[in-house]
Amino acid sequence: MREITTCRSCARYIAPDFSYCPYCGTGRVRSYEFRRLLDTPFARMEQEVQEYSLLRLERIERQLEVLDGDLQHLMEHLLERNSL
């Protein structure tokens, strides 16, 4: 099955392997299709980056909790020493 493209300038049907419209000469007839092909992986990549960022944030949050606990222990230890 052959894909059919329309010219973005004169809207006539053009074979998809044409880079220029044979009727009006408009270039990059398939710009929309190329854009769509490019947008799909980019959107997926963006989503993966967002998910990765969330995972990193969660990990940082857990590390901060551990650090907070350590800091509390240290403070308690220092207060104990000072009170002696």
Ligand SMILES: [Zn+2]
């Ligand atoms: Zn055209």
